[in-house]
Amino acid sequence: MSRLVLIDGSSYLYRAFHALPPLTGPDGSPTGALFGVVNMLRATLKEQPDYAAFVVDASGPTFRDEMYPAYKANRPPMPDDLRAQIEPMLAIVQALGIPLLRVPGVEADDVIGTLALQARSKGIPVLISTGDKDFAQLVRPGITLVNTMTGTVMDEAGVQEKFGVRPDQVVDLLALMGDTVDNVPGVDKCGPKTAAKWLAEYGSLEGVMAAAGDIKGKIGENLRAALDRLPLNKRLVTIKTDVELEQGPEDLRPRPRDVAALRELYRRYGFNAALRDLEAGNGEGSGRRTPPGPSALAGETAEAPAEGLAAPGAYECITDRKALEAWLERLRDAPLIAMDTETDSLDPMRARLVGLSFAVEPGEACYVPVGHDYPGVPAQLDREWVLEALRPVLEDPDRPKLGQHGKYDLHVLRRHGVQVRGYAEDSMLESFVWNAGGQRHDMDTLAQKYLGYQTVKYEQVAGKGAKQIPFSAVSLEDAARYAAEDADITLRLHRVLSEKLAGEPRLMSVYRDIEMPLVPVLARMEAKGVLVDAEELRRQSEDLGRRMLAAQQRAHEIAGRAFNLDSPRQLGALLFDELKLPALVKTPTGAPSTNEEALEAIADQHELPRLVLEYRGLAKLRNTYTDKLPEMVNPDTGRVHTSYHQAGAATGRLSSNDPNLQNIPIRTEDGRRIRTAFIAPPGRKMVACDYSQIELRIMAHLSGDEGLLRAFESGQDIHRATAAEVFGLPLEEVSADQRRAAKAINFGLMYGMGAWGLARQLGIGRGEAQDYIALYFSRYPGVRDYMDRVRQQARELGYVETVFGRRLQLQEIHSRNAAQRAGAERAAINAPMQGTAADIIKRAMVSVDAWLQQHGDRADMLLQVHDELVFEADADFVDTLLAEVRRRMAGAAELRVPLVVDVGVGANWDEAH
DNA sequence: GTCGATACGTAC
DNA sequence: GACGTACGTATCGACG
Numbered sequence: 001m002s003r004l005v006l007i008d009g010s011s012y013l014y015r016a017f018h019a020l021p022p023l024t025g026p027d028g029s030p031t032g033a034l035f036g037v038v039n040m041l042r043a044t045l046k047e048q049p050d051y052a053a054f055v056v057d058a059s060g061p062t063f064r065d066e067m068y069p070a071y072k073a074n075r076p077p078m079p080d081d082l083r084a085q086i087e088p089m090l091a092i093v094q095a096l097g098i099p100l101l102r103v104p105g106v107e108a109d110d111v112i113g114t115l116a117l118q119a120r121s122k123g124i125p126v127l128i129s130t131g132d133k134d135f136a137q138l139v140r141p142g143i144t145l146v147n148t149m150t151g152t153v154m155d156e157a158g159v160q161e162k163f164g165v166r167p168d169q170v171v172d173l174l175a176l177m178g179d180t181v182d183n184v185p186g187v188d189k190c191g192p193k194t195a196a197k198w199l200a201e202y203g204s205l206e207g208v209m210a211a212a213g214d215i216k217g218k219i220g221e222n223l224r225a226a227l228d229r230l231p232l233n234k235r236l237v238t239i240k241t242d243v244e245l246e247q248g249p250e251d252l253r254p255r256p257r258d259v260a261a262l263r264e265l266y267r268r269y270g271f272n273a274a275l276r277d278l279e280a281g282n283g284e285g286s287g288r289r290t291p292p293g294p295s296a297l298a299g300e301t302a303e304a305p306a307e308g309l310a311a312p313g314a315y316e317c318i319t320d321r322k323a324l325e326a327w328l329e330r331l332r333d334a335p336l337i338a339m340d341t342e343t344d345s346l347d348p349m350r351a352r353l354v355g356l357s358f359a360v361e362p363g364e365a366c367y368v369p370v371g372h373d374y375p376g377v378p379a380q381l382d383r384e385w386v387l388e389a390l391r392p393v394l395e396d397p398d399r400p401k402l403g404q405h406g407k408y409d410l411h412v413l414r415r416h417g418v419q420v421r422g423y424a425e426d427s428m429l430e431s432f433v434w435n436a437g438g439q440r441h442d443m444d445t446l447a448q449k450y451l452g453y454q455t456v457k458y459e460q461v462a463g464k465g466a467k468q469i470p471f472s473a474v475s476l477e478d479a480a481r482y483a484a485e486d487a488d489i490t491l492r493l494h495r496v497l498s499e500k501l502a503g504e505p506r507l508m509s510v511y512r513d514i515e516m517p518l519v520p521v522l523a524r525m526e527a528k529g530v531l532v533d534a535e536e537l538r539r540q541s542e543d544l545g546r547r548m549l550a551a552q553q554r555a556h557e558i559a560g561r562a563f564n565l566d567s568p569r570q571l572g573a574l575l576f577d578e579l580k581l582p583a584l585v586k587t588p589t590g591a592p593s594t595n596e597e598a599l600e601a602i603a604d605q606h607e608l609p610r611l612v613l614e615y616r617g618l619a620k621l622r623n624t625y626t627d628k629l630p631e632m633v634n635p636d637t638g639r640v641h642t643s644y645h646q647a648g649a650a651t652g653r654l655s656s657n658d659p660n661l662q663n664i665p666i667r668t669e670d671g672r673r674i675r676t677a678f679i680a681p682p683g684r685k686m687v688a689c690d691y692s693q694i695e696l697r698i699m700a701h702l703s704g705d706e707g708l709l710r711a712f713e714s715g716q717d718i719h720r721a722t723a724a725e726v727f728g729l730p731l732e733e734v735s736a737d738q739r740r741a742a743k744a745i746n747f748g749l750m751y752g753m754g755a756w757g758l759a760r761q762l763g764i765g766r767g768e769a770q771d772y773i774a775l776y777f778s779r780y781p782g783v784r785d786y787m788d789r790v791r792q793q794a795r796e797l798g799y800v801e802t803v804f805g806r807r808l809q810l811q812e813i814h815s816r817n818a819a820q821r822a823g824a825e826r827a828a829i830n831a832p833m834q835g836t837a838a839d840i841i842k843r844a845m846v847s848v849d850a851w852l853q854q855h856g857d858r859a860d861m862l863l864q865v866h867d868e869l870v871f872e873a874d875a876d877f878v879d880t881l882l883a884e885v886r887r888r889m890a891g892a893a894e895l896r897v898p899l900v901v902d903v904g905v906g907a908n909w910d911e912a913h
Numbered sequence: 914g915t916c917g918a919t920a921c922g923t924a925c
Numbered sequence: 926g927a928c929g930t931a932c933g934t935a936t937c938g939a940c941g
Contacts, residue, residue, distance in 0.1 A: 193917085197939090217919085465915060566935055568920055587920065588926095595921060620922060623934055649930055653925085660932045663924035671923080695925090751928035760927085819926050830929040834925090838930095866925045866930085 002050040004119045004249050006112045007098075008130035009056040012037050012148075013089065015131045015452040017082045025269040030081040034089050038271060040148050041096055044129065051124065051252040054093045055111050058104040064236055071236065072182050088269065095262045097255035103243065109134065110240035116143050117241045119249035131452065136163060137170035137239060152454070164196035172205035175233035184236055185229065188222040188817060205234055217589040313363030315484035317476055319380055324389060327358065327366050331393050334360035336425065338402045338491035339394075341409045342483050344371070344470040347658070348411035348526075349634055349641045353383060354472045355479060356390070357487040362495065365484035374473045387418055400424035404443045404490040407646070410523045423519060427490050430497035432647035433511040437799070437809030441647045447489050450496045455489060456482045506805025514804065514842050515646065521849040521861070522644045522654075528860045529639030530661070531872070533908075534630035536677040541626040544618045544670075551615040558608050565615050568594045574608075581606055621665065625674050632659045644864070651831045652806050652838035654864060662865045666913075675910035680872050685905050687859075687878060688912035689885050690868035692900040693718055694840065695750055695833045701895040702803070702832060705782025712897040719743040725779050726772070745776050749783065750833055752826030787829055794828035802835040803893065804843075837867060840899070844892035845869065848885055870909060878905055 016036025023032040044052070064071045093100050103111050112135070116126045120142045128135050128145050135145055136159045145154040152158075159167045176195040178186020187195075198215075202208045209230060212223050259278060266275040318324050331337050338359040343351035354372060359365035370383035393399055395418065402425040403409055410420050431441045431450075439445060447453045461478040462469055471479065501508045556562050563570045571594045576583045583592030584601045592598070596616075599609040632640050640659065648655035656662040664678070665671025680686045696718060700708040711721040716731060723734040723742035734742075744761050747753075753761075759769035777784040794800050795814070799807045808831040812824040845864065852859060859873035859881045869889070873881045882903050890899045906912040 564936080567937085569936075589919075591920090593920080616922080620934085624923070624932095628933085645931090648932095651930060653930060655931050657932060660924085663922090663932065665923060667923085748928065751930095753928045756927045758928095822926075823929095826927095826929065834930060837925095868925085 003125050003127065004051040004115070004252065005044060005047070005049040005053075005127045005129060006115055007041070007044065007052065007054045008108060008112060008128065008132060008135070009037070009054045009089075009093075010108050011130045011132045012040055013056075013082070013086070016040070017079070017085075018450065018452045027268070029269075030084055031088075031269045031271075032085075033082055034085045034092070034269060035271065037089055038092055038274060040129075041093065041098065042274060042277075043148060045096060045098070045254070049127075049254070051119070051249055052254050053099045053101050053115065053252045055101045055108040055115075056090075057108045058102040060104055062105055062107050064107070068184070068232060068236055070183050088265070092262070092265050095258045095265060097257045099247070099252045099254070101245075101247070103245065106240060106243050110243050111245065113138055113239035113241040114243040114245060115249055115252075122249065124249055133162075134170075134174060134237060134239065136167060137174070137237075138241075139167040147454075163192060165199050169199050169204065171234055171238045172199055172208070174237040175205055175230055176208065178233060179237065182236070184233055185226070185816075186233060187219075187226040187230075188820075189219055190222065194219060205230060313365060313484075313488055315480055315488070316366040317480035317484075318366050318368045319378060319476070321381065321385075323366075324368060324381060324386065327368075328389060328393065330360050331358060331390075332399070334399075336360070336400050336402050336491075336494075337393070338365075338487045338494070339406075339409065340403060340483060340486040340490060341412045342471050342479065343412055344472050348408045348643070349415070349529075349637075351412050351415075352472075353412055353416050354470075355483055356386070357483040359484070359487035359491045362492045363488060365488040365491075367480035367483040369476050369479060371472050372474070372476055372479065374475070378476055380476075383416075387413075387416060391418055394418050394420050397421040402426070402490060402494050404428050404446075404486070404493070407519050407523050407526075410520065411527065414523075414527065424516065425494055425498070426516065426519065427493040427497060428647050429515045429519075430494065430501060430511060433507050433515060433806070434497055434500055435809050436647075436650045436652065436807065437811055443486065443489060443493070446493050451489070451492055453489065453492075456485055458482070506801075507807065510804055510806045510839070514806075514839060514846070517846045518646065518842050521845050522646065524849065525861050525863070526641050526643060528862060528872075529634065529637055529641040530862045530870075531638070531679050531681055532629055532633060532640045533677040533679050534633055537626045537630050537674070540673060540677070541622055544622040544626060548615055548618045548622065551611050551618065555608060555611045555615065558611065565612065566619065571612065575602070575606075579606060579608070581609075617668070617670070621670055621674065625664065629659060629674075629677070642863070649838075650808055650827075651835040652802065652808075652842075653834060653866060654838070654842075656864075661863055664909075672910055675913075676908045678909035680907060683875055684872050685875050685878050686907065686909050686912040687871040687873055687881060687885075687903065687905050688868060688909065689871070689882070689889060689901050689903045690865075691837070691841070691889065692902050694837045694867050694899065696746055697895060697897045697899065698803070698833045698836045699750060699783065699786075700897050702836070703780075703782045703786035704896065705780045705786070707780050708783060709896055719746060722746055722776075726775050741772060745772060749776075749787075750830060752829040790828050790832060791825050794825065800828045800831050802832050802839050803895075804836065804839040806835050806839055808835060836893075840893045841867065841869070841889075844889040847888040847892060851884055851888065870912070 013033050017033035023030070023035055025031045041054070090100060101111055112128060116128060116138055119126045126143045128138065128143065129148055130145060131147050136154065139145060139154060139156055139159050141156070146152070154162065156167055159170065163170060163173055165173050173192065173195045176187050176190050176198065177192060178184050198208045202211050209227055212220070212227055215223055262278055263275065266278060316323065318327060340357045341353060342355040342357070344354055345351040353370060355367055355369040357365060357367045368386055369380045370386050372380060394401070394413065399422055401420065401423050403423070404426065405428045406423055406426050410423060413420050427446065428441045431446050444455050444457065447455045461474050461482045462471055501511055552565055555565060559574055563574055565571065572592050575581045575594065576592045581602045583598070585593040585595060585598035587593045594612070596613060599613050603609045603613070629640060634641055642656045642661045643658050645655045645657060665674055678686070697712055700712050707725055711718055711725065714721060719739050719742045720731055720734050722745070723729070723738040724731045726742060727734070727738055741762055744758060748758050748761065755766050755770040755773055758773065759766045762769065790800055794810050798811070798813060799809045801807045808827070810824045810828055812820045813828065815821045815824065841864065845861065848869065849861060852861060858877040859871050861869060861871050863870035869885065871881060871885070882905070886901045886903060889901045893899065904912040
């Protein structure tokens with residue numbers, strides 16, 4: 001049957017450019033993108049389509065620019081290295097005999113759309129080869145999409161599955177979502193999920209617009225704000241299918257290739273594999289080994305296009321000793337080993353090793369299964385034997401290793417008896433340091449962003465939800481495809497990201513001198529865990545439970561009926577509808593809030609609000625802490641092992657989860673009691689060391705404000721000193737209220753708070769709050785100048801940075817939305833202080849750990865809570881520890897103010913404060 | 914049963 | 926809308 005293949009040349013050129021390492025030809029000219037495209041074309045031709053066209057954008061404006069002058073205004077200019085590859089690409093396309101189309105005034109998309117519909121009307125099946133999701137709107141019987149980079153084929157069912165809408169709804173979906181790359185703003189906060197939901201409900205864009213008044217919440221407001229531009233969006237994203245063309249589908253027969261011209265071109269650009277095939281007289285792409293990935297075209301198993309793009313590479317599944325030894329040889333010779341482990345659990349403290357993968361060159365990776373277990377599983381190498389064989393490499397500090405979130409793999413291997421040394425690079429942390437604004441740093445996201453590559457998802461091999469199977473039950477074939485890709489992609493990501501970091505010495509230093517050395521330190525803290533008195537917590541749970549029940553019964557009594565105290569909605573209905581109490585606070589969606597502030601405000605008018613507050617406080621402690629922590633005790637170690645997320649907070653802070661040990665209560669009596677359950681074992685003590693007012697000290701340092709610096713140098717209570725300065729009083733005459741106000745200002749400023757917030761915080765009028773702030777700035781003019789400088793820098797550079805050079809990108813600093821922009825400005829104010837504090841304590845941790853490592857088992861670092869480090873130490877070692885930790889924490893940075901460290905010792909965490 | 918959004922509250 | 930950074934629990938409605 002005849003068939004038309006339409007190739008979206010621009011899309012592949014861009015993707016290949018970003019996906020492949022910056023290769024160069026024999027003469028040094030850039031060839032990376034060219035290489036990818038050529039391999040893709042050779043694979044396509046091997047399928048011998050009857051009709052084909054390579055479509056690229058012509059230069060000059062199109063009808064879309066006339067419709068919307070800002071169209072694609074965000075696009076950075078084409079990199080020179082890419083521009084240089086266009087002419088060679090077109091020459092190769094010509095030599096291969098593929099018809100080339102460039103039509104001025106429209107985009108390549110429109111040419112493809114028109115040809116696709118023409119062919120379909122003549123009964124010619126059409127395959128559109130592209131990496132651009134917008135083409136999903138053209139899918140219908142007879143028109144299919146294929147992405148040779150990811151090997152995915154998309155028909156109508158595929159569109160429905162991927163986008164959740166029918167192909168004819170895709171333009172509506174795209175109009176709602178907008179397209180940041182093309183500078184077409186959609187509905188704010190409306191992604192594919194929300195857009196698909198609306199379209200499912202209202203059928204079309206017009207239906208959604210008509211129903212805009214009924215859509216609740218902030219997203220509804222965003223929709224209403226965007227109504228005006230949606231029709232234009234739709235016209236912009238709609239691919240034209242009625243362009244006047246000189247050629248019809250039947251004019252697009254491939255010509256015979258020009259062997260002499262190809263030989264010359266391949267030779268010039270150093271495409272040796274292609275040249276070999278050409279000289280061997282093979283059809284394009286033949287003679288290569290079968291890749292493990294899905295096929296590029298038509299669903300049958302295609303051959304790998306040389307070292308190319310369509311398939312991820314040559315992946316080997318190792319099940320015999322000889323093969324492993326051959327790979328060991330490669331690992332020993334490699335300058336850097338990309339590695340990854342596969343296990344049966346996400347919990348690194350429980351996970352059992354199922355397999356390991358390695359890569360040393362992009363596109364070449366192996367998977368060593370050691371724990372697959374399903375009926376009919378082929379023979380695998382013995383786990384112990386494999387680990388013994390790998391041990392010399394993995395434990396050698398002089399053989400650098402690379403991973404993606406390698407802390408996890410370090411844990412797994414340690415628990416299987418291998419102490420990894422020389423863990424030198426981590427692509428997750430490279431990405432985090434390179435761009436800590438907003439996005440996630442998981443491999444799938446990074447592969448998409450930096451390589452333009454869609455990885456095989458875990459769900460694709462192991463399923464999800466109830467149907468998920470452990471990785472040990474995944475077939476060796478699927479596992480090898482997935483796992484080897486992980487190592488391969490990690491290596492490719494590292495090549496891209498390390499290059500970027502190399503051009504920014506300060507960022508490189510954050511990565512090299514702070515983040516990477518911290519990895520094994522965190523791993524040790526997590527592995528050690530903290531001892532928790534589960535019995536004590538159970539007793540507290542019982543006590544809390546009794547008091548909750550009493551509060552609940554009393555609340556139901558007063559209400560005159562039973563209701564769910566845990567349901568804000570039911571509570572709101574009772575308080576504000578039935579009892580007619582005033583609703584003084586609104587939630588972000590506009591509903592009356594029942595939060596603490598709202599209830600406090602009406603607590604003098606009715607008994608119920610106070611009881612609800614009582615109940616809430618008790619329920620929080622029990623549900624979140626006293627009930628849960630005992631469940632988190634690891635049966636093997638008898639301790640609780642949190643995980644620290646090193647790329648979690650955009651400012652550079654760590655975060656803690658499973659369980660979160662960075663938000664254990666301290667402010668209330670009942671809450672603090674939970675800390676008594678964090679204990680030291682017999683013969684040991686808990687030791688807590690925290691930085692005193694570190695962020696305010698950093699504000700003094702960064703602003704250089706004389707008054708603030710003096711206040712810290714005096715060594716006085718900083719809030720009292722601030723109050724004395726602001727109110728023009730001697731220290732001893734500062735009243736409690738004045739100190740409270742000064743404290744609120746000190747903290748509020750660091751968070752970018754305005755008069756409105758301060759007034760609310762202090763329960764005073766807005767005018768009075770504004771006066772306080774003005775007074776503060778008049779006494780500390782350096783602080784105001786600093787804040788102005790930071791906002792300025794954020795606007796000019798799009799990022800702010802810490803003392804050590806860590807950057808936070810602030811995408812929304814130029815948002816058209818005033819609230820978003822204001823939010824970004826507040827983040828800009830806060831990030832240098834919060835981030836510098838994070839840098840400092842991270843440096844301190846590395847330093848303290850290095851010292852602890854020299855002292856065997858006398859003490860262990862257990863926890864980090866942003867400005868505090870918690871240790872467990874032999875009782876007779878406590879004094880030594882205190883002196884050294886103080887010294888190293890205080891010495892972790894040289895600022896214009898001293899860093900002061902407060903310490904405490906006790907039998908439990910509460911006493912250590 | 915699972916998932917995502919919303920509300921709330923804990924820490925620094 | 927109004928104070929920065931996190932994580933966890935409960936409810937509730939949608940979905941299969």
